Amino acid sequence: MTQDKLVRDKVVDALRRAIVDGALLPGRRLTERELTELTGVSRTSVREALRRLQAEGLVEESPSRGLRVSVPTREEVEQIYEIRAELEPLAVRLFVERASREEVDMLARVAQEVTPGGEGNKDVLDRFDQILLGGCRNPMLAELLGGLYSRIHSLRRISVASEDRMAAAKQEYAELIEAIGRRSAPDAADAARRHLSAARASVMTAMSVLMQEAD
Incomplete structure (x- = not known):
């Protein structure tokens, strides 16, 4: 496992846990800048982590712009x-x-x-x-x-x-x-x-x- 992949996996795990535990509530808008500061990794790693979480259904496109924590219908x-x-x-x-x-x-x-x-x-x-x-x-x-x-x-x-x-x-x-x-x-x-x-x-x-x- 490369160092970049290891970092991405850790970011995905950290953000997934924040969503599941309620630290990031449904409907909460997510910005790369905020998540970069929260996780201490590059925007590239955050961007890739968000794509994975979007594939899992935990993150979705916001009605305005960007991404947000998914709100199930x-x-x-x-x-x-x-x-x-x-x-x-x-x-x-x-x-x-x-x-x-x-x-x-x-x-x-x-x-x-x-x-x-x-x-x-x-x-x-x-x-x-x-x-x-x-x-x-x-x-x-x-x-x-x-x-x-x-x-x-x-x-x-x-x-x-x-x-x-x-x-x-x-x-x-x-x-x-x-x-x-x-x-x-x-x-x-x-x-x-x-x-x-x-x-x-x-x-x-x-x-x-x-x-x-x-x-």
Whole structure:
């Protein structure tokens, strides 16, 4: 790996993390000058990093000019959840069939950390997803779902701020973990579908909030 490629990869990782963590909010206009000062690299490296992030769907053209952090449309979110509704139950089924006892116990412990009103819920759910995707032993499936999670990062951050939603989600995760603990792939997949249906409804509500913030 050349030094230039190593620098570009680090810039991409840093900017992607800033977007996913919410340091760069949806709708935020991005300028090469600002990002050059933020990352300490050349404008050429920043420009190439932005092209990669645009290909990932995390950055888009601004209605005025230049680029901005992507603001997903309702249609895009609907499409993402249509795909998740097919892929995530598959990941759960594979996790039941392939995960170790240690991974199952780890997933259960993380699920217990979900708390209504908890400020760290997004980080908890991110760790839950990482364990689930790792335990399904299918890197391609994990890559596809990981990309979808990145596309709705901002919506998840808004959704998990709702105490009512997280109280319901905690119960949904408990049902999922119970089925996984019994190693019942069909029951676990059904629990995943119920969770996704509720999560989709919550995220579509969060869309209204996001659109107001982006205006």
